[in-house]
Amino acid sequence: MAPFLFLFRFVCVSAWILLGLLTELLVFPVLGRVRRRRVVGAWSRVLLRLCGVRVRPVGAPVARGAVLWVANHVSWVDIFVLNSVRTTSFVAKSDIRRWPVIGLLVAWAGTLFIDRRHRHAVRDAGRQMRACFERGDAVGLFPEGTTTDGSHVLPFHAGLFDAAVQARVPTQPVALRFLKHGRHAPELAFVGEQTLVANLWFLLGARGVCVECCFLAPIPASAGLSRGELAQRAQAAISAAVRGESA
Template sequence: MSVTWTDDAPPPPQRRLALGDWLRVARRGGAILVTLMICFPLLLLLRVPERALFGLNRPVTPWITQAVCVLACRFMGLRRKVIGQPMPQRGAFVANHSTWLDIFVLNAGKRLYFVSKAEVAGWAGIGWLARGTGTVFIRRDRRSEAAAQTRMFEDRLRAGHKLLFFPEGTSTDGRRVLPFKTTLFAAFLSDRLRDILWVQPISLHYHAPHGADARFYGWWGDMEFGANLLQVLAAPRQGWVELRYGTPLKVSDFEDRKALARAAERAVRAGYDQGRSPDDGGAKGGTRSTKSV
């Protein structure tokens, strides 16, 4: 079981879909599906010679993943407002986590590799896509595997991969940033990495379609992925998301993982607050539960 976030207030009621909504679902979802059917087999095909020639380095296939995510956002009608630039230094990104849409939004802005809980690898369809695009799977509650996971992070980061972590450990309703878990930050401070690595905070802030609940894009608690996907695809007009790249943090400037995690959390919170609209309101509370999503 994995820890997920739940709120005292129930999720917004799902809108009953009319014929026009289903037509939007078919148009948008169909375009995304066709793109995946063309590009994903191509990625897998190119990965064979790419692995033979370059090993861990992937100079070609991440461009395909990025192109698919750019197109997916366009097909859905979700506008992206990007502030700042991805860092050129070797290192990793950390971001707040609101929804499954984060995968498309973040990958559209930069060629990167996600770090995800191991359960995702077994999810139908999604797990297959995640494995093919180079996602790093971890078991957060397996201390016996911590050393092996650290070595895996080291190998990927030293190969020039940009890894992306969600230190909150769960998605939310999109109206808050949860306290960061510090465990995964320990890998950045290993002897092989601390002097060459940077960590860049990224803040994501979703703005709901006009007239919709402010939590429209959030995905949390017991919300079903399929139902949430349909609501997003059926929206007559989408909202937008602000993606803000913060100032990179030099790992060697911090004495331990907790200090690094605190600095990254402060930066993500600051960027999130800068993206807040007057109608977003405040958001406090919520709890973590052990329900699977």
């Protein structure tokens, strides 16, 4: 850990976050949807640099047209990591919206929040996802429903895969691997009872942090899979990549 490095990065990140929030309030209202998405992508790339996080895409991400990106969930930075590759509308549990500051940022980044306590939450989220697909957007999903330390992948909740099945768009599994000096770094995960402040201490004070985004082979809509089969195939592919069995 490097306290001075942490302090320097914390000040820079705080200023950048403030600028982002001001951009949302003052600039976004006069920008069209395409320009707003470009701003979010560029802002995410700068945020990660200020955090000391290098993103290394592996494989071929679907860069154009509607696609469902399905990823394992490790940290609060996951949304910005994927946004740095392609601006994406994410589906996330409503709890994230209540996180201090980060909740505002992920909402600004175009996140679709789902409150599973509500009876029709999955159906409503699916409708929003299909609207994104109709615009040719990428939609991101963390179907584990929680974070892990990145060493394994939990079973996937299949409900929201139905939107991709109904819209007949491809699903691309994405394995996120958090590394420090080339080794798996579970201490960087935002998991368990850890506070956001504690996680920032580990992340902003660390050197040599890299997040590998392993874009795996897309599962075409023509495969004719049910939402449960699609979820299982995506989970198996990501789990193998996380264990280093594929890339």
